[in-house]
Amino acid sequence: MASKELRKRLPGSARRARIAGAALEVFAARGYHATAMEEIAIAAGVTRSVLYDHFPSKRVLLITVLQEQNALLVEHVGARITGSGSPGRRLRATLNAYFSFAEGNPAARRLLFDHTDEDDPEIKAVRWGIREARTRSVAVMLGRDLRRLGLDPETEAAQAVVELLITGTDGLAQWWARHPSVSRDQLVESAMLVLWNGLSRLPDDSPPPCDGPGLPGEDVR
């Protein structure tokens, strides 16, 4: 679109890149199952069979794009969070980095985290790997903070906390895509309000420490 290529014959690597770019957009927009190879081909400016000259199958094409984009995300976030600063500052910087990626690469965010497939076992495995890696790196990053909260990062309780953080943040990024008028700063502020301060900051409520441990009666089957 931008480049005036007027449908010339391209060297393999360039065509490959174009196909991957087209696949990213179409997969993100329509989901894995609903996209026909035909659509990707059209978006890439070639016919369907050309896709098979460059990628062995639809599945491999998706997986390739998935891993490319994940690498970009990791690089993006990694590049702009520093190990220094107070814990609160670090959390804020990380949220900021993630949301800025989501802002600049909406298709990538959607493709990576809106899992519209999960059917194909191989794709499922790739997604799991990406997710696991992300959880692990976040847990490592928060290691000191979790310990100070009384949680061993190896514990399942700590993992649960991290999972809540990650999926909540993802969900917020998703919501943002539907409410674009909100600025990234406001978004970070809302996230910090919950994740950092918590909801207990009520002027006239009971003191911070959480209330009674149990719940009266809770019977499920």
Place this chain on the structure above:
Amino acid sequence: MASKELRKRLPGSARRARIAGAALEVFAARGYHATAMEEIAIAAGVTRSVLYDHFPSKRVLLITVLQEQNALLVEHVGARITGSGSPGRRLRATLNAYFSFAEGNPAARRLLFDHTDEDDPEIKAVRWGIREARTRSVAVMLGRDLRRLGLDPETEAAQAVVELLITGTDGLAQWWARHPSVSRDQLVESAMLVLWNGLSRLPDDSPPPCDGPGLPGEDVR
């Protein structure tokens, strides 16, 4: 399985219910696109065409199940949270109710919130309706608390907070399905730790109020 029906001919309503039950399981296990009507038919103990004697199409079958299960969830949660008690207690009770539903109805939770489709526009619309309703009711429930935090529930900032709560909780329930050894109480405790107390509860860190408002430099395209 439990009932020894030995493949007899059933009255319409009973067969209908069986089909819906089978559809719930299979849709949840394999996702919408990947499930063939054949599988549902086998699980229901009939042949494929019988499904079409009771439901006009695959899409309508899914939507029916979706709405049934959502109604059950709303009833389940609504029945065991009371309007009374301190805000912290109410939040805890709600988390408990939601997680107990997820525990007792894993397929329903997965089907309702793991959106493995989103392709079909009509199904998308139904999902959106369910999601909207849920967000609204949570916002109403938290109305007073949000106001005390300085947020007008109508504000987008408040909606963002609610979205983070909901998706984070969903994600945690999802994680729980993969780590069944964790008890529901532990799960609720982890959720409360983040959502209620926040991560700032560090013995030797800066005081509760959040740190500097801005972030140094953050340039994204």
Place this chain on the structure above:
DNA sequence: CCGATAACCGACTCACATGTCGGTTGTAAG
């Protein structure tokens, strides 16, 4: 200028899944 390589295309095969239709039989009312 001239092959050889590789990018590109059209047309085909094949598999699979949805939805339909006509017929068959259990079952319950009269």
Place this chain on the structure above:
DNA sequence: CTTACAACCGACATGTGAGTCGGTTATCGG
């Protein structure tokens, strides 16, 4: 008992999309 309805089934019609194959032509090194 019998009759009529409704539950059930087998076979087909249709559409769609993934992956293959042989041929064509641009492009580039020599």
